[in-house]
Amino acid sequence: MKATMSPKLGLGVNLTPQLLQSIRMLQLTAPQLEMELRQALERNPLLEQEEPEDDIDDACADAQLETAAWDELPEPSFLSGGSVGSDYDDAASRVAESASTDPRVRLLQSLALQWDARDLSIAAWWLDQCDDRGYLEAPLDELHLLGHGACNVDASELEIVRQRLLHGEWPGVAAVDAGECLRAQLSMQPESGARTLAMRILRDHVDLLAMHDEAALAKALRVDADAVRAAVALILTLRAHPIEDAPAREHDVIVPDVVAWRADGAWRVALNARSTPRVRIAAHCERALADAPGDVSALRGMLDEARWLVRGVTMRNDTLLRTARVLVERQRAYLEQGDEAIAPLTLREVADAIGMHESTVSRITSGKYLQTPRGTIELKRLFAVRLEGADVSGSAVKAMVKRLIDDEPAHAPLADDTIAGLLARQGVRVARRTVAKYRDQLAIAPARQRRRTPAVLAKAG
Template identity: 85%
Template sequence: MRPQLGLGVNLTPQLLQSIRLLQLTAPQLEMELRQALERNPLLEQDEPEVEAEEIEADARVESAAWDELPEPSFLSGGNTGGDYDDAASRIAEGASSDPRQRLLQSLSLQWNARDVAIAAWWLDQCDDRGYLESPLDELHLLGASTCNLDASELEIVRQRLLHGECTGVAAQDAGECLRAQLSMQPESSARTLGLRILRDHLDLLAVHDEAALAKSLKCDAADVRDAVALVMTLRAHPMEDTTPDDAGVIVPDVVAWHADGGWRVALNGRSAPRVRIAAHCERALADAPGDVSALRGLLDEARWLVRGVAMRNDTLLRTTQVLVERQRAYLERGDEAIAPLTLREVADAIGMHESTVSRITSGKFLQTPRGTIELKRLFAVRLEGAEVSGSAVKAMVKRLIDAEPAHAPLADDTIAGLLARQGVRVARRTVAKYRDQLSIAPARQRCRAVAFAKAS
């Protein structure tokens, strides 16, 4: 045998533990630390410092990550001024079991405080299923008198609720709820026909009389069957099955917020307990007589864990800080502003290997004013031959199609030309690829869909 020289890494138990800790998500780390506290008597839970608590509190308020919204005083006549943010200081802790409060929590990440308060008023007028409990005209009058707001302003917020993330909430009846849900589906002939059924023939749909529907709509029975099948995929009630599943709850690992003209980040200290070595146990062990090798083993284990968690948290914080700084335009303006960013660029910025950045960002979530997003989403591939990311171009394509004239849908080459005017040069096939990824039909099919809707 011939001797060979080579370089390798000795994967010690400490190094293996550090690598494993890097990959743990917030819930996994919490479970790991709680098990360690039960298993190792030399570990104890560390009480958070006042300064750390203040940082986390500021982060929660600035990012509008609210668990409960207080009763808006300006809606009850207590404040008609313009300061709607003071109520944030009275937010209660703990997750709500009320789906309406959970919806408000989510809206507070995207809407301004005034609109969230108006949305809270509308949700107070809804029953447990999410339907309005009184006729719409009466509610407009009630809102105008009690909230000192125009009926038009109230209705704008109701429409945003109706077509928002909990689509159909604040609907007047089942028909309006289903129409709102269907309007959010990708454009198709089945959707167009389904909207006609919901608008004009809800009674026939209720008894599943497809033959009568085909006759009334003067269309093919197969088309009616497709439209009815699409309608049947919708929720019967806006707030149906909205109880949160603890197993699917996303716990943010890091919080980002905007303050003093810049972006700040902090670890979500509430997601896992802080642990430390019990000082009195360490002192007692140092002076203990006899064989205490077993306890010294526990002490070494405790030291490795505390050091590993500190390294993990430091790496996560530094990585997130770079991601937020590089993608501040995305956080401020949205998908079209997301910049090209690679693992290597972030790794170089923090002085670590790409594999470390990959591990620390996998499965980790960042809480921002735009919502809670996965850290991996902040990486974006540069579009070949362009100075923008593919994700940004996809968002631009969607915006152009959303704003296109209904009677003249934009062809792919037209979209490419419009992007070129904005300084983004992409090929027609690139536009077609992103349009397909967005599940948007070609211009010819979109044109036919519009013509069919007019004819019907």
């Protein structure tokens, strides 16, 4: 066999340790950053803590110029909406970080250890089509057509990846409905008679299961009551929705990274100065090192390390502040009026407003909190998906559905189609199944199960 060599062009990004450190700074929460800086102060004698009143405007100006260093990184496809099958690997995603508050990010980070880049990109697209619980937001046939154009793959390949998600690490993710979600989870259970019967119940008799009618189930399945109880007990061990919560950490305390308040008719935004100590290079040490005789390479290395740390912190704070200002500006109505006023807002819109990539916005908002007159809320909560065919967000419609149900007469609860009609009178046109989806997300039972008779009301009174 004759060995040959051929040139090959490729596009890549070489991340320096300093740039990796700056990217990592983006993802640190306020307590994590405080711990990081205190450790740096202990090990590097060239650093000193800066008093809050010291002026750092010049440093922030320099940070804006430096921000492009990490912002030129390629974006993960699940944030950028990029094409499937890209050759690059987002090296920044391999930077050590705490568990993300975004379930999509956590799942994709886990899958990246086993899946190839092409399937991972398709999986990311499927997760983009899911609601907060992990269910698909549109009919499967429509999504197959949409995915063919977006991912440039046929429906069969799309479905293969969906099935891998459905029966993967978080069983039930990307399910069409609750029945498919529960069946996927059930398929992961050890084989038994109870599992077989439970699968039949979920496939053919979900309505009887919802009514807790074990006698009717036993009759329909032609089995005894004990077998039905065993199958139902197995079903009750399954998760109502597939999205897993972020791992809880002991002694986790929410510290707001940013503060927003209303003054003189306008909203003001500032970093929480009490949450993070500021550090700077000790001026006398830097001057002494400049004129020091002999070999001081070790100290010069510490000086470079200190400069990159200070610069990285300043860049992080500047990016966080600019992002928070845009979020507060776009969601003023929500901060003033509540959930029903939250406007549709995406990562891309915020990224365009501050001149950065969506991946940067995603990193800087993960695990960060904003203190407002309405309470302390996570920055991620200020993003909302636009409801298809409407000018409002899904989160706002969900809040409207909750208000209508909260205000309904106890003896005459509102059916899903009635709620859809009431919303249409307010200029919000949604399908009955959309109302049902939001009602399920709010863990509210159907109208027939919410009805309370006069006798029950009298007894409760």
